[in-house]
Amino acid sequence: MAPGFPSCRNYEVPQDISFSGSGFLSTYQLGVALCLLNHAAWILRSAPCILGSSAGSLIAAAVVCEINLLTIRDEILLLTKQVVTLTLGPFHPGINVFRWLKSILDKYLPSDAHRLASGRLGVAMTRLKDGKHFIMSEFQSREDLIQALLCSCYVPGHSGFRPPTFKGVHYIDGGLTGIQPRLPAASGRTLTVCPFSGDADICPADPSCMMEMVVGGGILKFSLANSYRILNGLYPVALETIEQAFHSGYKDGIGFLRSNYLVKSVVSNTLSQVSLKCDQTKTWMPLETTQVEEMERETKLPDSEATRDFDVVNNAHLITDLSEFGPYKRIVYSLLLSLMVLFDVSLQTRNRLGLLFREMPDLIFWTWLSLRHCSVFFFNIIISTIKKNVTDRVMPIMFLLQWIKVQEL
Secondary structure, three states, X not given: OOOOOOOOOOOOOOOEEEEOOOHHHHHHHHHHHHHHHHHOHHHHHHOOEEEEEOHHHHHHHHHHOOOOHHHHHHHHHHHHHHHOOOOOHHHOOOOOHHHHHHHHHHHHOOOOHHHHHOOXXXXXXXXXXXXXXXXXOOOOOHHHHHHHHHHHOOOOOOOOOOOOEEOOEXXXXXXXXXOOOOOOOOOOOEEEXXXXXXXXXXXXXXXXXXXXXXXXXXXXXXXXXHHHHHHHHHOOOOHHHHHHHHHHHHHHHHHHHHHOOOOOOOOOOHHHHHHHHHHHOOOOOOOOOOHHHHHHHHHHHHHHHHHHHHHHHHHHHHHHHHHOOOHHHHHHHHHHHHHHHHHHHHHHHHHHHHHHHHHHHHHHHHHHHHHHHHHHHHHHHXXXXXXXXXXXXXXXXXXXXXXXXXXXX
């Protein structure tokens, strides 16, 4: 028995840990990871490889690189707070989720992140050229690691139209070919974490349903509650749902530890303790406007008013200067000004159109490849789901009927 392992454990030590694709509901996986860190840290520390697909790769990287999990949760909530206020959500032109993701990685990944991640972090991604599934675990530099995570999280259309590259090769979301990544040569079991109810070890517990979905190799329950979770993962409807997912993940993590006797005891008021820790973080800003914010706004208001007054004064001087000219000179001046503005707009439009036409072939090519992979992804979901439900439910009935027929003979 390795040092630091609890003697009450009645569970096979997982060889690896896998975080599924999750989108905005990655807060659920953050809750699970924080629960394991607080009550069974040996599970995280003893895992030879921690894998992640899509947004799950960010959680895996945060665990491996020992980033503050509450800080990452707060950043996701801040982004969600902006997204839910927009009509098109994450598809709004004013929101660039991909750029936000890169800024978060640049901000929080330590300088030696590639050394911590090499050989222990598995980042799942899909090669754009042929749609093959890859798990990258060797990173030469911090920038290498950032590019791998960007590739794993790139959803065509959702994250832009030009896919990122890893070591010169274009890759897209790893969840398209493997929503719950596992190492192909893994000898032991893999502890799986997913924010959608299904066959994962730690996931929301929904009532049993008649049908199941096969998504990227993972099995999810085909229920209304799960459909709502999937919607919130891609297109968050309410900030409270994403925030509540964190607490649900922590609670489900405790349930997993208790059911497998992995801890001697768990404090009953753990969730309230987590809430207290959440309140102590400095990054998360409450939904309601605080008194400090109001004071800042009041102090900034005179400056903005002064700026507007200064602009009015400047404009007044400009009008006064123009009024000193004669009527004909003012007309000529207005015409020249209009021509200059028209020329400037035409020049900018020409440059933009030229850039658009130059990049149009590449844009069409990347869009076509991305649409092809997305179409294959949804087609595989339909075929695999039908095949599984027919095999699990229709075939046993047919065998039973055939057996009854044989008995009658």
